[in-house]
Amino acid sequence: MNRSVLALFAHPDDEAFGTGATLAHYARSGAQVGLVCATNGDVGEIAEGVDATPETLWRVRQDELRCAADNLGVHDLIFLNYRDSGMAGTEQNADPRAYINAPAEEVVRRLVGIIREQRPQVVITFDPSGAYGHPDHIAIHNHTVAAFHAAGDSAQFPDDGEPWQPQRLYYAAFPQSFWARLRDELAAAGEDVSQWDSAEAGDRGWPDDQVTVAMAMPDTVDAKLAALECHASQFGGENMFRKLPADVMRDLLCREFFALAWPEPAPGLILDDLFAGLEVA
Template structure:
């Protein structure tokens, strides 16, 4: 079990595939190093777009069984990364994917019609209590989740951020819900991030290779969406380039959501494994450990934590 590892990482994500896109290489690296990795996924992604024609019948407006299928995709992705402790918040089916639509300004917002048990409508304390129990069981020193905007505005990403941040506070309070376990204060909390300089570098390499369609409309020298952060906001960069193939295998497992000719595979082919395997983070709680990497960034999320 993960609690026996000296170092333990907890990730809180909204839908299956978010974890592999954001931190798949880091997860694989830490598993290989014997560190504990626990993933909590808040919904089964029932409202996701289906990219496999023969599975279109699973859509929410048809058989409405996409969540069950994506549960299997997530299990396959975790097997690819080596992660053995992955759970759904409150148990599978407790919270449903809220869906989304695009705002005219280019970011995601809540859909017009939202299911009764959509995660966006979840009671914050109830949802946080589910996570408090996990935190107190696993006792992670490091938590990774989204920023307050959920990267690009998806309501479930924003809600996952709120639940993770609130649960981390509640879990540390000795007098709070003793029935959920012994209190645990998470030493370091990070929000997943993508460095502006890294994405600009990647875009330049793509364009130089003749690829004008991946991230179409994004200018390497122009304005970038809010999900890409100035380098001064970045605290850590984990170089997990040796684990890119595991990350790609995990992405392939999420076949209803990600195609092998999509942007992530284009990045891995044209930007290179080393760059594609570098994942960035913003430290929002705790003290940064020694920075041995570029720009003084931490190179290990557990930097400064005994183990």
């Protein structure tokens, strides 16, 4: 049985920052790598100098994600083609085409079909907060958790493929120490970090002691950087990582972190690999 990993995110570029080095790492080591993107990032801000309008942005971002997926070595890239729901509290939330307004049963059915076809042992998505509360991030989290558990149940969606139960569900989970280091590196580079230090900013990130897998992947950070460059409409000249010295940027970006969500880990469990201890590893 080949190793297989499936990552499910909401927008083009969600995959690159949190999991790009990891997806490239497993693709290079011979695992099957699948990526599901729920929306086309239709309503985000457009970085300066990019040839896109609000009308064409969905197509530009699909092409950017194809470019990124190629660089990462993703084998199967699947667009669900929902509309970006926009940030919480914006008028886009009410658009009937918005991903957050799609019936959960419809989305979960599609994800179950994809899981049963791809047969991953490892599934990755956002944490319950959607990393920073974007409604689409929270939606793909909820739909993925439901599909993860339904895919192996022959009584659910019996017309959507042979049952397949993935063995592990992980959340991409940058820990508080990562954000604290990024803040310090930005300060050292002379950037204004007052927003980071404001009371409203609070504690960014996942508690360090709940991170199950922390991987440093200098061998695939170039693939991740290339993927980020593909996302030109989002990874513009003002991106905070571009303010850092190149060696610092690479050292930060090569590190990715995952919290095991299912099966529920024993407190303090540390794994050195997403597949560690699985019979396929």
